[in-house]
Amino acid sequence: MASQYLQDEHADADIKLYDTQDNAYLDLTSGRVRGMMSDKVTGTDWLKTEAGSGYEIKGQEISSDDDAMGIAFRKGDPLVAKFNAALAELKDNGTYDQITGSYFGTSSTAAAQKSSRD
Template structure:
């Protein structure tokens, strides 16, 4: 009888522990202002490539996940302040950022390319851009690249969201925008972007995008394992094909 009680108690503890593990909830941080990677639908729900990837990773890790939105400027400090557990919001892996957070393996590869009006000549060499006003989102690789490459020869106008940069482009307040090629690709297909086009070649070809976690967090390896699984079983391709007619992995 005594042994039966011990076995029963051990089984109950194991069951309770398993239930607790399954009930774990992780919070994913997302800007929700960067279509088609992350934005809000008409009902206010967060949608987009990043959200779908985050959901797929959570499913592989067998955890429930909820979304916490954050302004872009403060999104890394919000992660380190434990407002959420991981950040899946099209974040470029840079040496500077690696000083503040740990990154997973890249979950897609990006390029940077200018867009400007179709009916205006636009050359991207330094002499041609001298005196031009170029828009880009604040605290991005594009902004850093513009300042490092052109310095004071151009005026770099920074925006809190990519959408606001597009608004100033259509109103003529900037001559061009430098941004992620695939975000620009999506906008150029819209009514607002129909009179604009890519200009020149991509200026950065190997911008790797990763998921960020707090320094030393073992969640990084769990996310990496889940990423390998969704690539191997075709889940990643289904998500990719929902947004793009070409692979961005």
């Protein structure tokens, strides 16, 4: 999703794609790139590390219907219905938002840039 968004919205930018998230972080911390895109969970987690401590989230959150997560079950598993019901209840009563806010925060990792480069 990130690469397609960048190609569509910032075609004039020099876009570099990476085979691993770690390689992207290495280029960011070494100064070979000025910013990067990451998914929210991974990026927020990295910002809490020593390597990520000098960086921050910039820009608006970018999302689409395609960036949802899923959980795999065996076909026909009766647990699916129970899981879906429990998840719906958590969303309805606000617990889901409370949990995701607590663990993942509310800010985006659409672009993490070194603070001094603003």
